[in-house]
Amino acid sequence: MNMSKKCVFYLLSFLVVMSNGLGRFISKSQSQMHVIQRLDEKYANDDVVRYGKPGLTFKLKKFDWSTCSGPDALAQINEFDLSEPLSIPGNVTVTVDSILRGDITTPLKVIVRVQKKVGFLWIEVPCVDNVGSCDYEDLCAELPFPPGVPCPEPFLALGLPCNCPVLQGDYFIRNKLVFIPDEHIPQFLARGQYSVQVRASINSQEVICFQSKFTLV
Numbered sequence: 001m002n003m004s005k006k007c008v009f010y011l012l013s014f015l016v017v018m019s020n021g022l023g024r025f026i027s028k029s030q031s032q033m034h035v036i037q038r039l040d041e042k043y044a045n046d047d048v049v050r051y052g053k054p055g056l057t058f059k060l061k062k063f064d065w066s067t068c069s070g071p072d073a074l075a076q077i078n079e080f081d082l083s084e085p086l087s088i089p090g091n092v093t094v095t096v097d098s099i100l101r102g103d104i105t106t107p108l109k110v111i112v113r114v115q116k117k118v119g120f121l122w123i124e125v126p127c128v129d130n131v132g133s134c135d136y137e138d139l140c141a142e143l144p145f146p147p148g149v150p151c152p153e154p155f156l157a158l159g160l161p162c163n164c165p166v167l168q169g170d171y172f173i174r175n176k177l178v179f180i181p182d183e184h185i186p187q188f189l190a191r192g193q194y195s196v197q198v199r200a201s202i203n204s205q206e207v208i209c210f211q212s213k214f215t216l217v
Contacts, residue, residue, distance in 0.1 A: 062083060068211055114133050
């Protein structure tokens with residue numbers, strides 16, 4: 001999965017740039033993935049998306065978010081809203097009101113934890129191809145967009161930076177229309193209820209903690 005696809009995937013849940021990293025894919029994670037896939041087949045029905053067909057459309061519904069940051073975190077999100085249902089591919093209207101109290105620089109460590117609801121259980125989604133519950137030791141060092149080069153979509157439409165440093169200041173987006181392209185979503189992530197938590201820090205300084213819940217159908 002290339003970098004732009006990963007960026008689009010994580011934008012849907014927490015609007016934080018994701019990229020290549022150093023996710024751990026251990027035997028325990030492999031077992032968890034097999035459990036998810038087996039239970040997915042058990043609970044599948046005629047209303048869910050079928051894989052392997054061209055031109056599939058996925059929808060994101062019931063998006064909810066909250067902050068888990070401490071009082072000294074560099075970033076503060078006051079408002080975050082996505083129009084629903086969000087179709088992939090399709091347009092989404094984004095509203096963000098946030099404050100960055102200090103510059104974001106290297107090393108930017110990002111820890112992502114993704115859980116999927118299967119039956120009555122929440123199971124952690126393993127890190128596969130750097131998507132899922134992954135650790136990124138320095139996101140700044142992995143970003144593919146060099147300084148001085150115009151940022152690609154959707155960063156350009158949103159007026160957001162795509163490389164480090166991210167300068168302190170107010171970041172405000174009101175009802176911006178963004179097109180989400182037709183991207184490959186791994187089979188084990190393509191439907192269901194999800195919980196996502198993102199923690200970012202620079203050395204011992206907390207940058208942000210963000211968590212969201214949503215449903216993909």
